Amino acid sequence: MKKINENKEQKDKQNKQEKNNQNINNSTKAKSNVLIGLQYGDEGKARVLDKLAKQSHVIARFNGGANAGHSLHVGDKKIVLHQIPSGIFYPNSILYIGCGCVVNPLKIKHEIKDINNNDICIKNRLKISSKATLVQPHHTVLDSLHGKTIGTTKNGIGHAYSDQAIRSKGNQLKNLRFGDYCADPNKAKEIALTNLNEAIAENKLTDVNAKEMVEEFHKEMLNLIQYHCNDPLYLEKLAEQNKNIFFEGAQSVMLDVITGTVPFVTSSRTLSAAAYTGGDLSMRHHNKTIGVAKAIMSRVGNGPFVSEFGGERSEAYCAKDGGNAHKSKFEKANHNVDNILKSKDQFEMGIGLRMLGGEYGATTKRPRRIGMLDLVMLRQNCKLNSVDELYINKFDCLEHFNKTSLPGIPLVVAYELDGKEIDFMPANVEESKRAKPVITHLPHITTDISQIRDPKKLPKEVNKLISFIEEFTGSKMYGIGVGPERDQFIQLREHEN
Ligand code: IMP
Numbered sequence: 102m103k104k105i106n107e108n109k110e111q112k113d114k115q116n117k118q119e120k121n122n123q124n125i126n127n128s129t130k131a132k133s134n135v136l137i138g139l140q141y142g143d144e145g146k147a148r149v150l151d152k153l154a155k156q157s158h159v160i161a162r163f164n165g166g167a168n169a170g171h172s173l174h175v176g177d178k179k180i181v182l183h184q185i186p187s188g189i190f191y192p193n194s195i196l197y198i199g200c201g202c203v204v205n206p207l208k209i210k211h212e213i214k215d216i217n218n219n220d221i222c223i224k225n226r227l228k229i230s231s232k233a234t235l236v237q238p239h240h241t242v243l244d245s246l247h248g249k250t251i252g253t254t255k256n257g258i259g260h261a262y263s264d265q266a267i268r269s270k271g272n273q274l275k276n277l278r279f280g281d282y283c284a285d286p287n288k289a290k291e292i293a294l295t296n297l298n299e300a301i302a303e304n305k306l307t308d309v310n311a312k313e314m315v316e317e318f319h320k321e322m323l324n325l326i327q328y329h330c331n332d333p334l335y336l337e338k339l340a341e342q343n344k345n346i347f348f349e350g351a352q353s354v355m356l357d358v359i360t361g362t363v364p365f366v367t368s369s370r371t372l373s374a375a376a377y378t379g380g381d382l383s384m385r386h387h388n389k390t391i392g393v394a395k396a397i398m399s400r401v402g403n404g405p406f407v408s409e410f411g412g413e414r415s416e417a418y419c420a421k422d423g424g425n426a427h428k429s430k431f432e433k434a435n436h437n438v439d440n441i442l443k444s445k446d447q448f449e450m451g452i453g454l455r456m457l458g459g460e461y462g463a464t465t466k467r468p469r470r471i472g473m474l475d476l477v478m479l480r481q482n483c484k485l486n487s488v489d490e491l492y493i494n495k496f497d498c499l500e501h502f503n504k505t506s507l508p509g510i511p512l513v514v515a516y517e518l519d520g521k522e523i524d525f526m527p528a529n530v531e532e533s534k535r536a537k538p539v540i541t542h543l544p545h546i547t548t549d550i551s552q553i554r555d556p557k558k559l560p561k562e563v564n565k566l567i568s569f570i571e572e573f574t575g576s577k578m579y580g581i582g583v584g585p586e587r588d589q590f591i592q593l594r595e596h597e598n
Contacts, residue, residue: 273292438457491578
C-alpha cells in the first residue's frame with residue numbers, strides 16, 4: 102500500500118513539473134514584431150503594417166503622440182490617425198497606447214469621432230497605459246512659442262517629454278500621467294491649470310484663456326477614462342495566452358531624441374529596442390524587427406540631410422514662411438515638371454522629383470525636402486536596429502531619374518568629411534554640414550513597374566538594384582512599394598510571423 106502511495110505521489114509530482122514546464126514554454130510562444138521607420142519619417146510605415154499585422158491580436162504604439170500621422174484607405178474609407186494605432190480595420194484587434202507615448206485628449210477626440218463616423222467600434226478595443234504622459238495645455242502653448250527653430254509639429258511633444266523628465270518643480274507637479282488623472286481628475290485638473298498659468302506668466306501671454314482651455318482639456322479627459330488600462334501586465338498576460346503583438350513605431354530612427362540628428366529630432370526614443378520599454382511588454386516575446394525605408398528620401402523640418410538635392414538651399418526653400426511659401430499648388434503653378442527635372446541644378450531637379458512623387462505634407466501640403474537614397478544611413482540603421490526584414494516604398498519613383506540629366510540612379514555609398522572618406526554617419530550637426538556624399542550610379546529603370554505584382558516579372562535593373570542594396574546593408578529585402586494604392590506592393594520574400 103505504501104509503495105502504491107509513493108508511486109502516486111511521484112507521478113503527481115512529475116505531472117505538476119510537466120505542467121509547469123508547459124506553462125513556461127507556452128509563455129514564450131507569442132510573437133511580438135516591431136516595425137520602425139529607418140530614415141526621417143513618412144516612409145509609408147502604415148501600409149507595410151497593413152500587410153503584415155493581420156495575425157496580430159494587439160497593435161501597439163510605444164512612442165510619440167499626435168506628431169505622427171497617417172491616412173488609412175480601405176475601400177472608400179479614409180481615416181487619418183495620429184495617436185491611435187493603425188490596426189483599426191482588423192475588427193477584433195486591441196489598440197494599445199503604451200507608457201512611452203504622450204497622449205493629447207483634445208486631439209485624440211477627433212480621431213475617435215472620425216473612427217466612429219466610419220462605423221468602426223473601438224469601445225472595448227482602445228487601451229491607454231496608466232503610465233502614458235499627458236500633453237497638458239501649457240505644453241502646446243509653449244511649443245507654439247518655441248518650436249520654430251527645430252520646426253516642430255507644434256503638438257507640445259517636446260514640452261510634455263521634458264516635464265516627464267523634470268517631474269516636479271518644487272512642490273508643483275509638472276508631469277501628469279494618464280493614470281494620475283483617472284485616480285483624481287479634479288486634483289489633476291488643478292495641476293494642469295497651475296502649470297498653464299505659470300507658462301502664461303513666464304511668457305507674458307495676454308491672449309490665452311487658461312480657465313477655458315483647462316476646462317476643455319478636463320472634459321475630454323473625463324471622456325477618455327473609459328479607455329484606461331491600469332494593469333501593468335495587460336500585454337504580458339495576452340502574450341502568455343499566445344496572442345501576437347505588433348508594435349508600430351512613430352517618427353523614425355533619424356529623429357530619435359538621443360541617436361538622431363540632435364537637436365533637430367523629436368523627443369522620444371524611436372529605435373526598435375524602445376518598443377519594449379515604451380510598450381509595456383517584456384522583450385522575451387520579440388520575434389522580428391521590420392524596417393521601412395523610402396527609395397527617394399524625404400525630410401520635414403530642419404536639420405542635417407546629407408543626400409538632399411540642393412542642400413542648404415533646398416532646406417531654406419522648404420522652410421520659408423513655416424513651409425507655407427512653396428506648397429504643392431505653388432510648385433504646380435510655377436514649374437513645368439519635365440523641364441525642371443532635366444535641370445543640371447540639383448535643387449531644381451529636387452523640385453521636379455518632389456512634384457512627381459507627391460512629397461508634400463498630407464494635411465498641410467507643405468513641401469518635404471528631397472534626397473537620394475543614402476545607403477550608409479540605411480546600413481547603419483538596419484544594423485543598430487537589428488532589422489530582419491527590409492521594405493522599401495516608392496520604388497517606382499526611381500524611374501523618374503531616367504528623365505533627369507543624371508547618368509543613373511544615384512546612391513550614397515560613403516561620406517567625405519574634411520578630405521577623408523568615412524563609412525558611417527557623422528554624429529553631430531557641424532560635421533554633417535561639412536560631409537559630402539560619395540555617390541555611385543546604378544543603371545536607370547527604364548520601364549514603369551507600378552503595375553507589376555509578381556517579383557519574377559521585375560526588370561533586370563530593378564533586381565540588380567535590390568541585390569546591391571541587400572549586399573551593401575547586409576539586410577534582406579522583403580518587399581517594395583510600387584505605387585500609392587494598397588495593392589501596389591510586391592512581396593519579394595514571404596514574411597514569416
Ligand atoms: P516634434 O516631434 O513635433 O517635436 O517635431 C520635431 C521634429 O520631428 C520636426 O522636424 C518634425 O517635423 C519632425 N517630426 C515629428 N513627427 C514626424 C513624423 O511623423 N514624420 C516626419 N517628421 C516628424
